[in-house]
Amino acid sequence: MSSSSSALETEIFQYIDLHQNVLVENLEEWVAVESDSVQPGLRKEVIRMMALVANRLKVLGATVNSVNLGSHQLPDGQNLPLPPVILAELGKDPQKPTVCFYGHVDVQPAKKDDGWKTDPYTLTEINGNLYGRGATDNKGPVLAWIYAVETFKALKLAMPVNFKFVIEGMEEAGSLGLEELLEEEKRCFFADVDYIVISDNVWLSNRKPALTYGTRGNACFFVEVESGDKDLHSGTFGGIIHEPMTDLIALLDSLVDPTGHIQIPGIYDNVAALREEERKLYESIEFDLEEHKNNCRVKKFLYDTKKNRLTWLLNIIILPLVLFDERYSLEEILLHLWRYPSLSIHGIEGAFHEPGIKTVIPAKVIGKFSIRQVPHMDLSVVKQQVVEYLENVFSKRNSPNKLKVSMPLGAKPWVADINDPLYIAARRAARTVFREDPDFIRDGSTIPIARMFQTITQKSVIMLPIGAADDGEHSQNEKISRYNYVEGTKVFAAFLLEISKLHGQLQEISNTKTDN
Numbered sequence: 001m002s003s004s005s006s007a008l009e010t011e012i013f014q015y016i017d018l019h020q021n022v023l024v025e026n027l028e029e030w031v032a033v034e035s036d037s038v039q040p041g042l043r044k045e046v047i048r049m050m051a052l053v054a055n056r057l058k059v060l061g062a063t064v065n066s067v068n069l070g071s072h073q074l075p076d077g078q079n080l081p082l083p084p085v086i087l088a089e090l091g092k093d094p095q096k097p098t099v100c101f102y103g104h105v106d107v108q109p110a111k112k113d114d115g116w117k118t119d120p121y122t123l124t125e126i127n128g129n130l131y132g133r134g135a136t137d138n139k140g141p142v143l144a145w146i147y148a149v150e151t152f153k154a155l156k157l158a159m160p161v162n163f164k165f166v167i168e169g170m171e172e173a174g175s176l177g178l179e180e181l182l183e184e185e186k187r188c189f190f191a192d193v194d195y196i197v198i199s200d201n202v203w204l205s206n207r208k209p210a211l212t213y214g215t216r217g218n219a220c221f222f223v224e225v226e227s228g229d230k231d232l233h234s235g236t237f238g239g240i241i242h243e244p245m246t247d248l249i250a251l252l253d254s255l256v257d258p259t260g261h262i263q264i265p266g267i268y269d270n271v272a273a274l275r276e277e278e279r280k281l282y283e284s285i286e287f288d289l290e291e292h293k294n295n296c297r298v299k300k301f302l303y304d305t306k307k308n309r310l311t312w313l314l315n316i317i318i319l320p321l322v323l324f325d326e327r328y329s330l331e332e333i334l335l336h337l338w339r340y341p342s343l344s345i346h347g348i349e350g351a352f353h354e355p356g357i358k359t360v361i362p363a364k365v366i367g368k369f370s371i372r373q374v375p376h377m378d379l380s381v382v383k384q385q386v387v388e389y390l391e392n393v394f395s396k397r398n399s400p401n402k403l404k405v406s407m408p409l410g411a412k413p414w415v416a417d418i419n420d421p422l423y424i425a426a427r428r429a430a431r432t433v434f435r436e437d438p439d440f441i442r443d444g445s446t447i448p449i450a451r452m453f454q455t456i457t458q459k460s461v462i463m464l465p466i467g468a469a470d471d472g473e474h475s476q477n478e479k480i481s482r483y484n485y486v487e488g489t490k491v492f493a494a495f496l497l498e499i500s501k502l503h504g505q506l507q508e509i510s511n512t513k514t515d516n
């Protein structure tokens with residue numbers, strides 16, 4: 001496979017290099033909008049962000065439709081408007097394939113006080129890294145796609161494909177309303193789409209590119225324990241009542257054991273068995289354990305099998321065992337990250353969490369946890385297993401408090417066929433820009449829309465990330481490096497050329513077959 005760039009690619013790459021400061025300025029403008037979809041008070045900022053995107057796409061020359069999705073109700077009964085979803089298109093040439101890009105411009109909450117070194121909503125460049133909330137998840141990659149398309153226009157080059165954008169503002173809050181919109185637009189906006197591309201995750205490594213062919217789903221749970229309608233003085237009432245917080249902590253503590261194993265009976269029953277060819281894929285992946293630990297600032301992973309003295313000795317004597325043991329532990333970590341379920345506890349609403357002391361017994365607390373689930377786990381079965389288990393644990397406590405378990409959000413996992421033309425084109429594009437083959441990886445996180453796209457449109461989907469493993473999505477000091485942002489833009493442009501070429505070749509083959 002050739003990895004050198006053509007004259008056309010060289011022209012495009014030079015343009016992107018020369019105009020990289022414009023890319024950074026665009027990101028600065030977008031990061032400045034606090035488009036946090038999780039906090040109701042910031043919904044107007046998400047809506048303002050969607051307007052900025054619509055304008056940017058109009059400047060690009062796209063036909064833009066901001067689809068109103070109405071409103072949704074919060075658990076406290078409050079009605080909130082949903083931000084519009086933007087459906088935009090550029091080009092309608094029946095001779096060209098149509099690529100549809102999905103991205104989101106809402107972000108996770110961020111406050112300077114959370115431990116950010118810089119203001120999360122002021123894009124700040126330090127040592128080649130662009131810090132700011134949304135820099136990598138997902139404003140940077142959305143802008144990189146816009147810029148890749150814009151480069152063809154600026155150089156007066158024919159676009160190799162027709163291009164469509166689906167941009168939403170509720171991804172971090174579960175992509176509310178999007179599935180219905182896909183169903184409605186299945187025979188309209190999506191009718192002529194051939195390929196779907198998402199760039200909303202990161203590489204496995206800090207420097208080696210990757211293509212993603214699977215993500216986990218997510219089942220989010222609320223566990224509410226309530227004693228009465230008011231908080232109580234812990235001196236006046238402590239010692240004589242069943243405290244909701246104590247019940248809740250016991251419930252949460254019963255979910256996972258110290259080895260990370262989920263305690264809910266039956267939860268692993270439907271997990272797809274690992275096939276040999278799948279395990280082989282893992283063998284070729286470059287995975288730097290120390291780098292990964294450093295990225296998440298932990299000393300030890302759950303499956304980080306430290307060798308004891310005896311295995312050490314054995315390993316010195318039998319070298320192959322050393323290799324096997326090391327390989328085995330690395331694969332084990334990836335398997336637990338990508339294709340086994342995991343349970344995380346996120347927080348407790350109603351609990352006192354401010355600095356200082358407040359001697360109170362909260363009357364109502366809501367524990368929040370989620371289970372990242374994998375093929376072939378079924379969301380409704382998972383829900384039933386969780387509810388039955390928690391009710392059973394609670395009943396053994398003989399508490400008079402009220403327990404309510406709900407699953408406000410459920411997103412399914414997604415897996416793609418890596419032999420699809422999308423992966424061939426993306427691999428070529430990544431190779432041209434980075435001069436090395438990308439890793440084929442899965443991702444432990446969730447992009448609810450991936451599976452919906454695949455099921456509803458019946459088209460193939462690829463995740464083509466440009467962010468690095470140390471970008472810190474959802475974390476303090478989120479960043480994208482200038483290098484990844486700029487080179488990523490080149491990968492997107494190269495990808496459009498590659499998929500157009502490949503699509504043409506596939507069409508020719510299929511035409512020859514029909515003629516014969």
Ligand SMILES: C[C@H](N)C(=O)N[C@@H](Cc1c[nH]cn1)C(=O)O
Pocket residue numbers: 137138171172173174200201218220409411445446447448473
């Ligand atoms: C991978 C993507 N950038 C992302 O962060 N997705 C969220 C979506 C989600 C899942 N449950 C609730 N929101 C994630 O994986 O946490």
Ligand SMILES: [Zn+2]
Pocket residue numbers: 104137138171200
């Ligand atoms: Zn995202």
Ligand SMILES: [Zn+2]
Pocket residue numbers: 108137172473474
């Ligand atoms: Zn995210």
